[in-house]
Amino acid sequence: MKKSSLLIVLIVLLGVVLRFYNLDKAPYGLYIDEVSIGYNAYTILHTGKDEYGVTYPLFFKAFNDYKEPVYIYMTSAAMVLFGKNDFSVRFFSAFFGSLTILVVYLFTKLLLEREEKKQLKNQSQQELIPLITAFLLAISPWHIHFSRGGFEVNVALFFYLIGIYCAFLCWRKKASGFLIVSCISLIITIYTYHTYKILTPVTWLIIAGMLFFFVKKLRKKILIISGIFIAACIPLVVFSVTAEGSSRFTQTSAFSEIETKNPLLKFMLYPMAYLRNYLSFFSPDFLFSYGDHNGRHQIVGMGLLYKWQLPFFVAGFFWLLKQKNKLFKFTVLGLFFAAPLIPAIAVPSPHTLRNLLMVIPLSIITAAGVYYVFNLLNGYKKLLMLAILIIIACIEFGLYLHRYYAHYPNVNALDWGAGYKATADKAFVHSSEFSHIVVDKRLDFAPVYFHFYTPDLQITFVDSTWRKPEQWKNQKVLFIRPFYGNRNEKQSIDQVYLPGPNQDIFAQFWKL
Amino acid sequence: MITKKLIIGIVVLLQIYTVTLWMGCRDFIANMHFSAFDSKLRIGSETANDKGYPIHIVRIFHNKLFTIIDDALNEYLGFWNIHFLSLFFTIVGFFGILCGFWYLLKNKNSKKLKWGIPLLLLLIPFIDIFNIRLPFWLQVLLLWIPYAAFSIYGIWNFLMYHLKTGLAITTGLILVSILYLFAFQQDIFGLFCYNK
Numbered sequence: 001m002k003k004s005s006l007l008i009v010l011i012v013l014l015g016v017v018l019r020f021y022n023l024d025k026a027p028y029g030l031y032i033d034e035v036s037i038g039y040n041a042y043t044i045l046h047t048g049k050d051e052y053g054v055t056y057p058l059f060f061k062a063f064n065d066y067k068e069p070v071y072i073y074m075t076s077a078a079m080v081l082f083g084k085n086d087f088s089v090r091f092f093s094a095f096f097g098s099l100t101i102l103v104v105y106l107f108t109k110l111l112l113e114r115e116e117k118k119q120l121k122n123q124s125q126q127e128l129i130p131l132i133t134a135f136l137l138a139i140s141p142w143h144i145h146f147s148r149g150g151f152e153v154n155v156a157l158f159f160y161l162i163g164i165y166c167a168f169l170c171w172r173k174k175a176s177g178f179l180i181v182s183c184i185s186l187i188i189t190i191y192t193y194h195t196y197k198i199l200t201p202v203t204w205l206i207i208a209g210m211l212f213f214f215v216k217k218l219r220k221k222i223l224i225i226s227g228i229f230i231a232a233c234i235p236l237v238v239f240s241v242t243a244e245g246s247s248r249f250t251q252t253s254a255f256s257e258i259e260t261k262n263p264l265l266k267f268m269l270y271p272m273a274y275l276r277n278y279l280s281f282f283s284p285d286f287l288f289s290y291g292d293h294n295g296r297h298q299i300v301g302m303g304l305l306y307k308w309q310l311p312f313f314v315a316g317f318f319w320l321l322k323q324k325n326k327l328f329k330f331t332v333l334g335l336f337f338a339a340p341l342i343p344a345i346a347v348p349s350p351h352t353l354r355n356l357l358m359v360i361p362l363s364i365i366t367a368a369g370v371y372y373v374f375n376l377l378n379g380y381k382k383l384l385m386l387a388i389l390i391i392i393a394c395i396e397f398g399l400y401l402h403r404y405y406a407h408y409p410n411v412n413a414l415d416w417g418a419g420y421k422a423t424a425d426k427a428f429v430h431s432s433e434f435s436h437i438v439v440d441k442r443l444d445f446a447p448v449y450f451h452f453y454t455p456d457l458q459i460t461f462v463d464s465t466w467r468k469p470e471q472w473k474n475q476k477v478l479f480i481r482p483f484y485g486n487r488n489e490k491q492s493i494d495q496v497y498l499p500g501p502n503q504d505i506f507a508q509f510w511k512l
Numbered sequence: 513m514i515t516k517k518l519i520i521g522i523v524v525l526l527q528i529y530t531v532t533l534w535m536g537c538r539d540f541i542a543n544m545h546f547s548a549f550d551s552k553l554r555i556g557s558e559t560a561n562d563k564g565y566p567i568h569i570v571r572i573f574h575n576k577l578f579t580i581i582d583d584a585l586n587e588y589l590g591f592w593n594i595h596f597l598s599l600f601f602t603i604v605g606f607f608g609i610l611c612g613f614w615y616l617l618k619n620k621n622s623k624k625l626k627w628g629i630p631l632l633l634l635l636i637p638f639i640d641i642f643n644i645r646l647p648f649w650l651q652v653l654l655l656w657i658p659y660a661a662f663s664i665y666g667i668w669n670f671l672m673y674h675l676k677t678g679l680a681i682t683t684g685l686i687l688v689s690i691l692y693l694f695a696f697q698q699d700i701f702g703l704f705c706y707n708k
Contacts (some may be wrong), residue, residue, distance in 0.1 A: 255635055272695040275688070279594040286593075289586040301554075318617060399573050407561040
């Protein structure tokens with residue numbers, strides 16, 4: 001086995017461990033979209049219908065956000081293997097997240113290999129940069145974080161990379177088979193995550209255009225495959241022009257916050273709002289200090305990348321701009337600058353989730369920087385630098401893991417719906433003692449959590465004016481309601497702490 | 513040559529106008545200043561989550577040295593927030609700073625110049641971050657003058673190396689800078705500094 005092959009196997013294994021270790025317990029509890037995905041996957045598996053009774057839908061209504069179908073159907077498959085639990089909901093995200101490490105290695109290697117014929121002296125560069133890139137992605141807080149939750153974007157990122165990788169393979173080997181795989185992968189992305197609905201067709205346009213121009217013998221096949229791609233996009237386009245299909249865009253549009261009816265002002269201000277959003281994705285404080293401040297998207301108090309990566313990123317960027325290998329240079333820079341193009345249309349900006357694609361060029365550029373800096377040094381300086389780098393990187397990585405496993409479950413329980421899971425679990429424990437279970441709708445997300453975690457319980461959801469009906473007079477009722485004050489010892493038999501965005505409350509269990 | 517000088521003149525005027533807007537501030541917001549007290553509070557709140565962990569682990573990850581370095585770096589990176597830079601030096605000025613770094617490192621300058629100037633520029637924001645007791649207008653000028661001058665150096669070089677495209681790009685960026693200031697001028701007081 002070649003040394004680099006052994007190393008990449010070890011790196012991927014490290015990535016697998018970091019993504020799968022305690023997957024069902026950390027983060028503790030499924031967040032609201034994960035529960036929705038899980039519940040829809042469960043109903044699809046057992047009835048062939050979604051939660052609203054629609055048979056095998058192409059778009060899932062969920063919370064009126066009309067979720068893309070791929071991840072939900074994948075979760076159904078995971079439930080066949082592992083049952084209905086948190087692990088199943090997160091399995092495919094962690095699985096494809098781990099595989100992305102391998103793909104990014106192959107992708108970087110392919111981009112650099114083109115230079116090999118011209119410059120044999122760059123052999124170490126062609127082996128080391130892909131390995132360092134894969135390693136950086138394996139330990140990346142940004143990528144680990146989204147691989148450990150049921151985030152569709154992570155699966156979309158994998159297929160997007162496969163799509164581009166296979167397109168490059170098609171270019172090099174002049175074989176249309178790769179283009180078919182590329183086309184299928186890219187079609188999957190548009191049915192996996194919102195951002196790719198626009199990004200992928202543009203990418204395909206560039207891929208098909210370039211291949212058409214450079215690979216003349218495949219022109220006919222490129223046209224046919226492009227036809228298939230367009231045909232596959234039709235359902236999406238048709239759906240997007242409906243009110244339901246465009247609801248997600250109108251909910252999150254960056255332009256909705258500019259309150260003016262003057263068309264001239266709109267003409268001037270809209271591009272500026274877009275520009276501000278777009279530039280915000282490159283801010284060092286976003287990348288290295290705080291992320292997007294959403295506790296579900298990163299560890300609070302840590303950036304998306306390690307701080308030690310910053311000087312190497314700057315060095316790598318400088319090195320990249322000076323590169324003569326145009327394919328490598330323009331592909332990496334293209335990905336870097338294209339990644340926020342679509343997310344910048346929406347608010348809030350910057351947004352870590354929508355911009356996950358950026359983690360790939362960032363890893364490649366930083367890896368190039370590590371290679372470049374160490375190439376500038378020699379002798380004892382190189383060793384000293386390496387020793388310092390390893391110590392700092394280990395401390396920061398250790399701190400990340402410590403925060404992830406020790407702090408995150410406590411500090412960000414709110415973001416992961418941990419209290420709602422505990423409420424559903426406790427309701428199940430108490431259920432045998434009662435004839436009816438009634439849940440106050442003011443516990444906002446309770447219905448979907450109860451549906452997912454306790455599908456066999458008969459639960460009545462009521463509003464705040466509800467009183468125990470006369471016909472239940474002699475029956476025991478478990479009433480679960482939000483409680484804002486001290487515990488009422490007489491009626492309350494149990495309670496669960498529910499941290500809230502404005503006020504922390506308790507889900508209190510009353511015996512009526 | 514005249515067009516080049518005219519463009520540079522407009523950039524200088526635009527930057528001067530921008531800095532006068534900042535003179536209406538009393539101070540940068542607290543988030544842009546390092547505070548040892550905040551670091552102490554942070555250690556306190558973070559260690560509260562470490563119940564049950566061995567004390568040596570807690571000491572490794574939550575000690576004063578690491579937290580202070582981390583906090584200071586966070587404040588420092590806050591200075592490089594692109595929205596802040598675009599409102600402090602204008603978009604065209606920010607572009608000029610990037611060009612300045614590029615041409616300084618790329619050209620065959622002496623090593624002292626090549627590394628000395630960027631190092632000095634990179635250290636200047638610490639004047640603000642460590643809240644050195646100076647009148648606010650002086651703090652602003654100490655931050656602004658070196659970078660504004662450096663951005664002119666960058667734009668000058670950019671125009672020298674790419675005369676035709678450079679003129680078009682710089683003119684475009686000047687227009688964008690004006691529109692950007694028009695659109696987000698209020699963010700100076702809303703996001704980055706306290707009003708007088």
